[in-house]
Amino acid sequence: xxxxxxxxxxxxxxxxxxxxKIINIDNNIAILKGISIRLIxxxxxxxxxxxxxxxxxxxxxxxxxxxxxxxDGCNLDRSDYFYIxxxxxxxxxxxxYLKRSMKFYKKANILAYGIVIKEDSIYKNIIKYxxxxxxxxxVITGHDAYYKxxxxxxxxRTYKNTNNFIKAVVEVRKYExxxxxxxxxxxxxxxxxxELIKAGANFASSPKRVNIHALDPVIIxxxxxxxxxxxxxxxxxxxxxxxxxxEGMGGLKTNGTMYVGxxx
Numbered sequence: 705x706x707x708x709x710x711x712x713x714x715x716x717x718x719x720x721x722x723x724x725k726i727i728n729i730d731n732n733i734a735i736l737k738g739i740s741i742r743l744i745x746x747x748x749x750x751x752x753x754x755x756x757x758x759x760x761x762x763x764x765x766x767x768x769x770x771x772x773x774x775x776d777g778c779n780l781d782r783s784d785y786f787y788i789x790x791x792x793x794x795x796x797x798x799x800x801y802l803k804r805s806m807k808f809y810k811k812a813n814i815l816a817y818g819i820v821i822k823e824d825s826i827y828k829n830i831i832k833y834x835x836x837x838x839x840x841x842x843v844i845t846g847h848d849a850y851y852k853x854x855x856x857x858x859x860x861r862t863y864k865n866t867n868n869f870i871k872a873v874v875e876v877r878k879y880e881x882x883x884x885x886x887x888x889x890x891x892x893x894x895x896x897x898x899e900l901i902k903a904g905a906n907f908a909s910s911p912k913r914v915n916i917h918a919l920d921p922v923i924i925x926x927x928x929x930x931x932x933x934x935x936x937x938x939x940x941x942x943x944x945x946x947x948x949x950x951e952g953m954g955g956l957k958t959n960g961t962m963y964v965g966x967x968x
Contacts, residue, residue: 705754707734712755715747722915723755741915742801742892744847786968790840790929790961792816793833794922795872797823797846797865797892805843805922814929823847827871831879834886840961841887841925844872844905850894850913866896870903877904884959887928889921897954907955917947924953931960 707713707726713736714720722743724736734752736745792814796802799820809816817837821829823846834842849864869890880886883906890900891909893916900908907924909916927942939957946953 705749705752707749707752707754712739713752714755715745716751716753717747720753726752737798737800738915738918740918742798742845742847742918743849743915784966784968786965787930788963788965789814790933791837792841792843792925792929793837793839794818794843794925795821795826795830795833795845796843797821797826801845801918804918808919808922809926812926812930814926823865823868826868827875830872830875834876834879839886841889841928842876843921843925844869844876844888844890845892845921848892848895848909850896863894863896865892866899869895870899873900873903873905883956887925887958887961889924889955891921892916901954901956905955906958907953909954910952911954912948912951914948914951916952920946920948920953924955928958929961932962932964933960935960 707729709726709729711726713724713726714722722741723739724745725739726734727737728735732749734747734749736747792809794802794805794816796805796818802818802820806816806818817833817839819833826844830844846865848866848869851862851864873888873890876886876888883904888905889907890905891897893910894913895909897908897911909920923945924942927945928937931937936957937960939955943950943953943955
């Protein structure tokens with residue numbers, strides 16, 4: 705079977721569980737990027753199966769489903785009150801995922817600023833963007849991976865990018881120590897959840913070291929922005945809106961960031 709860059713494929717050896725796009729081919733090896741899962745992988749061409757156009761359309765509908773899940777959890781009384789959601793600074797190591805995320809924020813009527821920065825450079829640049837945008841919620845994400853014991857070279861390389869995310873969270877907490885004044889959502893697929901929380905994140909991935917959906921950090925951030933200021937969020941409920949629930953995302957009880965006004 706012939707494959708080219710841009711083809712949508714799955715892997716037979718993984719029971720065709722994740723949909724990828726081929727982003728490069730080197731000899732007989734394809735470099736793959738997950739369509740909905742924040743995952744970069746490689747595979748021999750012989751292990752790949754092409755994905756149909758019908759399935760691609762079904763995959764795009766996942767974004768609409770995720771939005772409906774978010775909307776169902778936010779029952780706003782439109783007849784008497786008006787609402788000012790919190791704002792988001794979303795820094796992503798992947799331009800495609802950021803574009804998808806920004807469409808989601810726009811649909812949810814949340815003001816969001818999106819910046820593409822490679823994971824190892826986020827910590828060097830994050831404060832200037834926080835100062836420029838003055839967000840309520842900062843999302844720090846991109847790609848990550850947990851390396852199995854046989855692949856581990858050193859402690860710093862147990863995870864592909866968790867250490868870079870931790871350094872970025874530490875910089876944010878130097879700037880603003882209070883978790884309720886600046887909320888941080890950090891991590892990607894298989895990230896070290898415990899260390900990200902220790903570093904100062906309010907929410908992080910991944911408690912069970914599983915892959916996460918491209919929109920999971922966005923759903924968390926949007927839920928906080930659409931939760932009333934001064935009131936505790938529904939922590940369990942918000943985590944339940946993400947694709948893999950508490951296995952993929954976890955975090956701390958904190959306050960919402962949405963102002964509620966009267967009359968409309």
